[in-house]
Amino acid sequence: MRELIAGNWKMNMTRKEIDSFFEEFLRMVPYLPNEREVAIIPPFVYIPYVSEKLKGTTINYGAQNLFYEEKGAFTGEVSAEMLKDLGCTYVIIGHSERRKYFCETDETVNRKIKAALGKGLTPIVCVGETLEERESGKTFEIIEGQIRKGLDGVELSEPERLVIAYEPVWAIGTGKTATPQQAEEVHAFIRKLLKEKFGEISKDIRILYGGSVKPENAAGLMEMENINGALVGGASLDPVSFYRIIRYDSGG
Numbered sequence: 001m002r003e004l005i006a007g008n009w010k011m012n013m014t015r016k017e018i019d020s021f022f023e024e025f026l027r028m029v030p031y032l033p034n035e036r037e038v039a040i041i042p043p044f045v046y047i048p049y050v051s052e053k054l055k056g057t058t059i060n061y062g063a064q065n066l067f068y069e070e071k072g073a074f075t076g077e078v079s080a081e082m083l084k085d086l087g088c089t090y091v092i093i094g095h096s097e098r099r100k101y102f103c104e105t106d107e108t109v110n111r112k113i114k115a116a117l118g119k120g121l122t123p124i125v126c127v128g129e130t131l132e133e134r135e136s137g138k139t140f141e142i143i144e145g146q147i148r149k150g151l152d153g154v155e156l157s158e159p160e161r162l163v164i165a166y167e168p169v170w171a172i173g174t175g176k177t178a179t180p181q182q183a184e185e186v187h188a189f190i191r192k193l194l195k196e197k198f199g200e201i202s203k204d205i206r207i208l209y210g211g212s213v214k215p216e217n218a219a220g221l222m223e224m225e226n227i228n229g230a231l232v233g234g235a236s237l238d239p240v241s242f243y244r245i246i247r248y249d250s251g252g
């Protein structure tokens with residue numbers, strides 16, 4: 001299975017900052033390992049700008065959200081078809097920041113996943129528990145609910161068309177990372193749920209880890225059996241850190 005390292009830029013970067021990111025990053029691109037897939041997920045407005053920068057490379061790009069309706073009077077929203085039209089491969093769905101600040105629920109996540117798949121986009125579906133939920137022993141219950149409701153009625157013929165990201169909320173942007181063992185425990189549980197739902201192909205569905213991934217901790221996480229890549233927030237804004245995470249096994 002080809003590991004995926006995706007950089008979620010969140011609400012960061014201007015054109016000037018994107019210019020300086022790529023000035024440095026593109027110099028390192030020839031040294032990226034072929035067996036690893038890389039994607040950059042900028043804010044909506046910069047998708048065309050980033051796609052221009054990536055021309056001639058094998059790096060993919062995507063969006064941080066979409067709206068599930070096809071078109072119409074939904075001011076401020078962006079559809080799956082629009083993202084496809086811009087050449088996006090991926091779309092993040094159900095990021096914990098969207099669940100927390102923008103009323104995203106398992107039901108809206110479910111509709112968005114279906115809209116993405118329906119237009120040929122690959123959703124990166126985020127799940128994860130809060131600190132309170134972890135401390136009260138509810139991690140597996142929460143993950144199970146998010147996976148089951150999020151994927152309700154979703155059909156999948158090819159495993160590479162769906163990516164799951166386990167992002168413990170307490171580890172996002174906090175500098176606290178789950179230990180490789182803590183993460184693997186949840187990843188293995190997600191794999192089991194995917195197997196119940198999709199059968200044999202589930203062994204090839206990529207499950208990314210996200211939550212304060214850095215060059216220093218990437219290798220330990222990525223060597224776990226059910227961790228098939230990373231969703232990187234803060235560290236993906238710096239070209240050297242992002243590059244070193246992608247090359248986690250070669251000491252950067």
Ligand code: PEP
Nearest residue numbers: 172173210211212233234
């Ligand atoms: C994220 O945005 O998905 C994320 C994991 O952020 P960070 O790496 O900054 O914790």
